[in-house]
Amino acid sequence: MNLSPAELDIALPHLRLRAQVWGDEGAPPLLALHGWLDNAGSYAYLAPRLAHRWRVIALELPGHGHSDHLPPGAHYHFVDYVRAVLAAADAMALERYHLLGHSLGAGIAALVAAARPERIERLALIEGLGPIADDGHHTLRRFRDAMASAATGRSLRAFPSIEHAISARSMASGLPGPQARPIVERGLRETPEGWRWRSDPRLNRPSPLRTAEDQVHALLRGIESPTALLLSDPQTPYLPHTQMHARAACVADIAVSTMQGGHHLHLEHPAAVAAWAAAHLEGRATA
Numbered sequence: 001m002n003l004s005p006a007e008l009d010i011a012l013p014h015l016r017l018r019a020q021v022w023g024d025e026g027a028p029p030l031l032a033l034h035g036w037l038d039n040a041g042s043y044a045y046l047a048p049r050l051a052h053r054w055r056v057i058a059l060e061l062p063g064h065g066h067s068d069h070l071p072p073g074a075h076y077h078f079v080d081y082v083r084a085v086l087a088a089a090d091a092m093a094l095e096r097y098h099l100l101g102h103s104l105g106a107g108i109a110a111l112v113a114a115a116r117p118e119r120i121e122r123l124a125l126i127e128g129l130g131p132i133a134d135d136g137h138h139t140l141r142r143f144r145d146a147m148a149s150a151a152t153g154r155s156l157r158a159f160p161s162i163e164h165a166i167s168a169r170s171m172a173s174g175l176p177g178p179q180a181r182p183i184v185e186r187g188l189r190e191t192p193e194g195w196r197w198r199s200d201p202r203l204n205r206p207s208p209l210r211t212a213e214d215q216v217h218a219l220l221r222g223i224e225s226p227t228a229l230l231l232s233d234p235q236t237p238y239l240p241h242t243q244m245h246a247r248a249a250c251v252a253d254i255a256v257s258t259m260q261g262g263h264h265l266h267l268e269h270p271a272a273v274a275a276w277a278a279a280h281l282e283g284r285a286t287a
Contacts, residue, residue: 003022003048003051005020005021005022005040005044005047005058006020006021006022007019007020007021008020008021008057010059010088010091010092011091012084012087012088012091013087015062015067015068015070015084016067016068017059017060017061017062017067017068017084017088018040018060018065018066018067019040019057019058019059019060019088020040020041020043020047020057020058020060021055021056021057021058022043022047022048022050022051022055022056022058023047023050023051023052023053023054023055023056024051024055025055026055027051027053027054027055028053028054028055028097028098028121029054029055029057029092029094029097029098030050030054030055030056030057030097030098030099030100030281031057031059031085031089031094031097031098031099031100032047032056032057032058032059032100032101032105033059033061033085033099033100033101033102033104033105033106033108033109034058034059034060034061034064034065034102034103034104034105035102035103035104035105035106035127035128035264036103036104036203037064037187037199037203038064038065038102038103038105038183038187039060039064039065039066039183039186039187039198039199040058040059040060040065040066040186041065041182041183041184041185041186041187042058042102042182042183042264042266042267043056043058043266044182044186045182045266045267045270046266046267046270046273046274046277049270049271049274050274050277050278053278053281053282054098054281056100057092059085059088061081061084061085061104061105061108062076062080062081062084063076063199063200063202063203064187064199064200064203065186065187065198065199066186066198069200069202070200070202075202075205076200076202076203076205077207078107078108078111078131078207078211079111081104081108082108082111082112082115085108085109085112086112086115086116089119094119095119096118096119096120096121097119097120097121098120098121098122098123098124098281099112099113099120099122099123099124099225100124100125100126100277101124101125101126101128102125102126102127102128102264102266103126103127103128103263104128105128106125106126106127106128106129107128107129107130107131107132109123109125109128110123110125110128110129110130110219110220110223111130111131111219113222113223113224113225113227114219114220114221114222114223115222117222117223117224117225120224120225121225121281122225122226122227122228122280122281122283123223123225123226123227123228124227124228124230124276124277124280124281125227125228125229125230126230126265126266126273127230127231127232127236127239127263127264127265128239129220129229129244129247129248129251130211130216130219130220130247131210131211131216132210132238133210133211133212133213133215133216134209134210134211134212134213135212135213136212139209139210142206142207142208142210143208143209145206146205146206146207146208147208149205149206158191158193158194158195158196159188159194159195159196160194160195161194161195162184162185162188162195164195165184165188165195165197166180166181166184169183169184174262175262175263175264175267176268179264179267179268182267187199213243216247217246217247217250220247220250220251221250221251221252223251223252223254224252224253225253226253226254226280226283227251227253227254227255228254228255228256228257228276228277228280229244229248229254229255229256229257230257230258230259230265230273230276231244231256231257231258231259232258232259232260232261232262232263232265233258233259233260233261236262236263241258244256255280257276259272259273259276
């Protein structure tokens with residue numbers, strides 16, 4: 001088993017994406033998508049535990065990690081992430097593949113599976129099923145705020161050391177230092193002023209429009225592959241279990257499980273999450 005990932009460049013017509021890859025080139029492909037403001041380092045603990053069976057390709061979304069930022073004047077939209085993942089799969093010549101996602105990556109993975117059901121073998125989702133939706137109560141205010149906002153939402157400060165950056169990420173997200181480390185180390189670049197984030201500051205801009213919940217349900221009904229959803233216990237505030245189970249009811253073949261822990265379950269409990277993922281991807285019944 002290759003414990004150290006290989007770097008992969010993926011050239012799309014409009015930008016270059018990067019990925020970290022674990023496992024043998026001839027193994028069945030497992031495309032893994034990270035969460036918002038994360039990167040391929042999100043899978044540093046989980047991927048080596050799956051690489052004996054699959055070729056794990058941790059793709060970095062546009063604006064994240066070592067992937068290119070969008071050009072000036074462009075904005076990051078959820079549906080365009082879906083397009084980017086589909087284009088990356090085409091560029092890597094992945095005719096059929098397993099798909100794994102966490103948080104934002106899980107939401108994207110669900111819509112990739114809905115868009116191209118003939119391409120996805122099995123779908124494994126950690127803490128996410130479709131995009132964050134809108135119930136209509138704050139649509140106008142959110143729209144106006146987004147149109148008026150030019151702020152990035154993040155300080156462009158430089159950190160004197162990687163350890164300082166890890167502490168800042170832990171304070172901002174609640175993710176303990178050892179779990180944050182692989183994401184932070186992957187997500188920094190060294191400059192004469194100190195260590196700075198690689199990710200595009202525009203990722204912090206608020207979305208002016210969100211998909212309605214009934215539209216999300218309609219999209220999720222397009223998922224045809226066997227699916228497994230893993231949720232944290234206690235629940236993540238913006239992923240209430242009631243909503244997640246209502247969404248899961250839209251997917252024809254899905255198993256929903258919970259695990260004690262926080263939002264980054266795959267970093268907190270990599271062995272247990274690997275066992276959950278392997279059981280689903282191999283078609284074995286989960287406990």
